[in-house]
Amino acid sequence: MARISRALIADSSLSTLNDMGAQMRAAGCLTLIETSASRIKDRARTERPDVVILGVGFSEAEQVRAANELKSDPVTRRMPLVLAGPAVQHMVIRPELSRRLDGLLTLPILTEELIAKLGGSFRLKVMRAELLRRHVTYGRYGIDGFLDFDEPKTERTRVLFVRPSTGPLADQAARLMRLVPGCDPADLVEPMDAIDSLLRSRYDAAIILGNGSPDDPGSELCADVRRHSSLFHLPLVYLEPREHSAARAQSFVKGASEVLAPPFEAEALTRALDLVGRQAKLRARLHAAYQKGAHPETNDPATGLFTPEFLNKHLDLLIEDAFRWDLSLSVVTCVVPQFAAIRHDHGRDAAASLQRSVGSLIARLVRGEDLCARLGDHAFCIVTPESSLEGTAL
Numbered sequence: 001m002a003r004i005s006r007a008l009i010a011d012s013s014l015s016t017l018n019d020m021g022a023q024m025r026a027a028g029c030l031t032l033i034e035t036s037a038s039r040i041k042d043r044a045r046t047e048r049p050d051v052v053i054l055g056v057g058f059s060e061a062e063q064v065r066a067a068n069e070l071k072s073d074p075v076t077r078r079m080p081l082v083l084a085g086p087a088v089q090h091m092v093i094r095p096e097l098s099r100r101l102d103g104l105l106t107l108p109i110l111t112e113e114l115i116a117k118l119g120g121s122f123r124l125k126v127m128r129a130e131l132l133r134r135h136v137t138y139g140r141y142g143i144d145g146f147l148d149f150d151e152p153k154t155e156r157t158r159v160l161f162v163r164p165s166t167g168p169l170a171d172q173a174a175r176l177m178r179l180v181p182g183c184d185p186a187d188l189v190e191p192m193d194a195i196d197s198l199l200r201s202r203y204d205a206a207i208i209l210g211n212g213s214p215d216d217p218g219s220e221l222c223a224d225v226r227r228h229s230s231l232f233h234l235p236l237v238y239l240e241p242r243e244h245s246a247a248r249a250q251s252f253v254k255g256a257s258e259v260l261a262p263p264f265e266a267e268a269l270t271r272a273l274d275l276v277g278r279q280a281k282l283r284a285r286l287h288a289a290y291q292k293g294a295h296p297e298t299n300d301p302a303t304g305l306f307t308p309e310f311l312n313k314h315l316d317l318l319i320e321d322a323f324r325w326d327l328s329l330s331v332v333t334c335v336v337p338q339f340a341a342i343r344h345d346h347g348r349d350a351a352a353s354l355q356r357s358v359g360s361l362i363a364r365l366v367r368g369e370d371l372c373a374r375l376g377d378h379a380f381c382i383v384t385p386e387s388s389l390e391g392t393a394l
Contacts, residue, residue, distance in 0.1 A: 005328075007118075008044055009084075010034040010066070011055025016107070020053065020084065023109040037062035041069040044076040048325050050122050052076075053105065056085030060094055067100035078128045080121030084109075089260055089268050103275055104258075110245065112252040113259070120257070120279060126386045127286045130369040133321070133385075134293060137314045141297045157204040157277045160197055161188045164218055167211025168241040172264075176209070176239070179266040180273065191217035195224060198231055205235040205277050207269070210251070212241040219254045226255035233283060235276035239264060290368040300374045302352055303359030311373035311381060318371075318385055330392040332382045334362070339378050351377075 007029050009020050014035065021031040034043050037058045044052055052070060054063060063083070070076045084105040085091065093101075102124075103117045138144070159180055163173035177183045189197050191208075198206065206225070208218040222238060225231045238256035240247055251259045257276040260268060298310040306314075315331075322329040336358065343351035355374070362372050362380055371383035384392045 006030045006032065006047065006049045007051050007053055008032045008034060008040070008047060008049040009053045009055070010037065010040045010043075010058075011084075012037070012057040013055065016055055016057055020055070020107070020109060023111075024114070027111050027114055037066045040066045041073055041076060044070060044079060045073065048075075049079065050125065051080045051082060051118050053082050053084050056083065056088065056091070060097070064094060064097045064100075067097055071100045078125055080118065080125055082118070082121070089272070090263070090265065092267070093271070098271060098274070101275065102279070104271075110249050110252070112249040116252040116255075116257070124279060124282055124286070127283070127290075127367075127369045129321075130385050131286065131289055133317045134314065136317060137310065138293070138295075138298070140313060141295070141310075143295055143297065157182075157273055158202065159183055159187065159273065160194065160201075160203045160206045162191055162194045162206060162208045162218060162221060163188060164209055164211035164216070165190060167209075167213065167216075169209040169211065169239060173209060176207070176264055176269070179264070179269050180207070181270075191221045194221055195228065195231070198225070198234065203234070204280065205237065205273055207237045207239065207273075208256075209239045210241055210247075212247075219251055222251065222255040233280060235273075235280045237269070237272050237276060287368050300359075303356055303374050305359050305363065305380070306371060306373040308373060308375055311371065311375075311383070314371060315383065318383065321385075327386050328388045328391075330384045330387050330389045332384075332392060333375070334380045334382070336378055336380075343377075 007024055009017055009024065009031055011017050011020070012035060017033050017035065021033060024031045032043065032047050032049060034040055040052065040054070054066060058066070067081060070079065070081055080102040081100060082103045082105050083093070083097070083101050084107055086107045088104045088106055102121045105117060106113065161173055161177050161183065164170050173188055177188065194206065208221060210216050210218045218238065222236050225234055225236060235257045236255060237258045237260065238251045240251065240259060240261045243261040248259050248261070258272045260272060294304065298306060300307050318329055321327060339351050339355065342354060358380065359374060362382060366372060366382055366384070369385055373381045375381050
């Protein structure tokens with residue numbers, strides 16, 4: 001899987017930079033430090049970090065200017081931008097800055113929160129970059145690309161509220177629902193009924209109210225959603241009954257997209273839903289774009305996977321990017337020698353049927369941004385951009 005390897009951290013306070021840098025390095029991330037808001041975009045263009053973390057030590061005007069510059073530049077606009085600061089979830093953030101952000105990070109940094117938030121943002125960056133590369137390769141075949149995946153769709157976010165039967169928040173569900181526009185009583189369930197409700201109706205996100213106990217059903221619901229084959233990418237906002245770093249870390253481990261602690265305010269809830277919802281909707285658009293990428297000129301008719309010719313052309317771009325930006329790139333070849341015996345004993349139709357089954361299995365196992373190709377009669381190839389061999393092996 002993809003892993004954050006380089007982060008550009010920008011703040012006017014050297015002590016904050018040093019603290020954040022130490023915590024990021026402890027999580028295995030190389031940190032690049034910038035103290036001037038006016039140089040953030042140029043550093044990002046030069047260094048190509050996996051994520052840009054903007055500190056609240058800069059003035060609001062400097063934060064907005066830096067965010068606008070990053071998100072307007074064709075080189076840096078797809079880099080995840082995260083605002084970091086103490087109690088950042090309860091801060092008043094100017095709308096023009098909030099629209100540019102991909103996430104919020106509370107200081108001091110929790111490793112579990114870092115992995116949960118930056119990992120998701122980085123995955124979207126990898127998906128976008130790979131789609132742009134495929135656009136170039138398709139162009140070599142005279143096929144138009146698909147570059148409308150960044151266009152946001154304006155639609156109301158439908159939210160399911162999950163309330164506990166016990167605990168400090170058990171009686172606050174109705175009040176909290178009123179803080180989120182468009183919710184009605186039918187959108188309120190208990191943890192045991194949540195999975196059925198999510199499968200029965202289309203929800204864009206879920207807000208789960210915790211009960212504060214070690215065996216909280218709401219926390220276990222996060223884990224159940226992440227394990228579910230149809231729901232595992234659903235944004236989950238988890239509300240902790242009280243501020244507690246260990247409980248917060250555990251909620252991220254279980255699968256929460258965002259964790260909020262009291263006081264629960266309309267602005268914080270709405271902003272959290274907006275941030276996680278935007279990521280989920282972008283991922284859906286990216287996957288739809290990948291599904292448009294099957295063409296007779298580029299895909300093997302027997303298995304639906306890419307042809308060796310497309311693989312070779314596209315590998316040129318992948319290898320070039322990997323060397324230029326020091327990115328991981330894994331190439332795995334799967335050889336199935338039994339195909340020859342099956343063809344000999346049972347005929348070509350049986351061997352072709354098995355090839356289709358194996359090709360379908362491989363396509364289901366990998367990410368949308370991974371490249372799957374058929375190499376002749378006995379072999380398949382899987383290419384995983386920006387993924388180490390250890391992560392790919394999983």
